Amino acid sequence: MIRVRFFTTLRFLVKREDIFLDRKNIRVRDLLDDVQHEVPVQFLHKVLDESGGMKRGTLILVNGRHVHHLEGLNTIVEDGDVVSLFPPGGGG
């Protein structure tokens, strides 16, 4: 299972702390789409811009490492990984 955690203002918006998805070997970008499908509240627009890229200030961590310094939204997430989502401003 992949654990996706919501923090700060995103947590207040989505009204949950985390969600578990049964996936493996999936790009962050696709994982986010899958999470949005599972969650009734629209939240993707808070972290992604119109072109589908990360908004300036959005922070996404895979096992504590910022995807900025990995492969961005193409970073591969594996079974057992933890993905942490921070919206702009919600990361500080």
Next chain:
Amino acid sequence: MGGVRMKITDARVLRVNLSKGTFIEEAIDEDMYRMYLGGRGMAGKLLADEIDPAIDALSPENKLIFANGLLTGTSAPTGGRYMVITKSPLTGTIASSNSGGSFGADLRRAGYLMIVLEGQSKKPVYLSIKDDAVELKDASHLWGLGTADTTDRVLQEFGDQRGKVACIGPAGEKLSKIACIINDKHRAAGRSGVGAVMGSKNLKAVVVRGTNNVEYKAKDVFTGTVKKKNAMLKENAVTGEGLPALGTKVLDSIINQSGLYPTRNFQFATFADTEEVSGEALVAKGYLKSNKACFGCPIACGRYTVLPNGHEGEGPEYETGWAFGADCGVNDLIAVSEANFICNDLGLDTISTGTTIAAAMEMYEKGYIKKEELGNGPEMKFGSSEAIVYYTRMTGLREGFGDRLAEGSFRLGEHYGHPELSMSVKKQELPAYDPRGVQGHGLSYATSNRGGCHVRGYMISPEILGSPEKLDPQELAGKPQWVKTFQDLTAVIDSAGVCLFSSFALGLQDYTDLINDAAGFNLSPDEVLMIGERVWNMERDFNLKAGITPDQDRLPERFMEPIPDGPQKGAVSHMKELLPEYYSLRGWSKDGTIPKDKMKQLGLENAKVKLMRKSG
């Protein structure tokens, strides 16, 4: 006199001789504003001109300066900051402690850029300012009171509830090296023991009410500029959403998730119970009642908190929540908040108090501090809610073991033969980011002019938060230049009297616009940034003369050992490797001293702050 319009650069210096009980007013040469802006810069230079940097900070020869920035008390967004400038009894360096609230704005409206307090009163006094009516009043009946009671009593005597009070509690009275000055009951000029300097002068409080208005060179232009900058603050996600919603405790989760959240006196870099004490928890547990704003601030990052037992007040801030939380291994948000309230009332720096207790916890765990020494106090164990509340109170009152804690973690460690367990730089305790996890920020810690400090060059912003752009925290290339730029720009912001948080949305050009449009100057952004560089070098020069040698630009030895846990496991500090390039970029010699040419180039050689005596 009151209710008049005062040209922005006509604000004066009020010089108070506490030994004689006399006052002098001085006007400031307008060029001084162009060179230093005000606040941290101008008051720092004045201090450097007028005292021998090597004196004892608690002697009557030290001076205590309350200093507004150029824009404090104007309609500039976040224009409510003032600073307390003095020589620090904790570090021996220059101290420049920043605070918000409303005190600075009223001081400006009373007509003053600065109050310079000299000498020592024979008996406890407080300073009362109603526009230009100034007097020293007896404070013997206030001595021993907490800051909340002091504020209430002083305002009652002052006869105007719109007055603003800055005061010390028992901690400052008893000369604790980690004592702060509290203004508006809940805001703090926190660091470096400035409260002890105030206590050493037998000055209990300053109360001020100002009714004049600031006159701008071109009001309509300035009003338009202010409007634009306010809009930028509203639109920015940090200043418009994150900080209003969670305050500075918006940071707990990201810092912990990124693996640099110092835990148990910096032994670890992640805290398993962060969810219990985070900014999100403060909301979810229902303790957060509302946010609060300082004078002229559209952000409102302050927290008003009410606990289930009815205790209430402002905070805890991120640093406070961390110092009493993860750093002490405590996962009890109520205890953390209580410790915060006690610090505010007794007048203690929350960062230094929490981290000094954390250092004591490690010393106790290792058997250096014995149970018998704690008297009736609880065991000094990591994770103890009881210990953080009890020992904070004891520290504020200098009672029992608290008397030793009141000296700060370095002197505590020295006493037990283990100063290496004090997580401090130049004897000031480090704040809430493990430098092994952020290389640029580590360099900032080591080179800050006031010792362990995060706000003098907040490299967390680019290295973790991605503002203005995301840097790799473990990358070394380019970091010394970033640190220098952040340090210089921050010095500009502090000297201008606006809030550091405005820099999440505003840049150098924006500050240049505000300064020029308010004062009618014609400075270029480069000239404005050079003001920051000038201030930085002035402070370092003071420190070198105070005997703070360049070899103290270093971090505790713990940070040469790898982080043992979390996503940054294995990381060590490379700050030493960055230092030579940093010195070179600063134009300093290889040994970290400042060449005469550099001082000349910045206009700091043989150039005192020009003041003209007006009365007294």
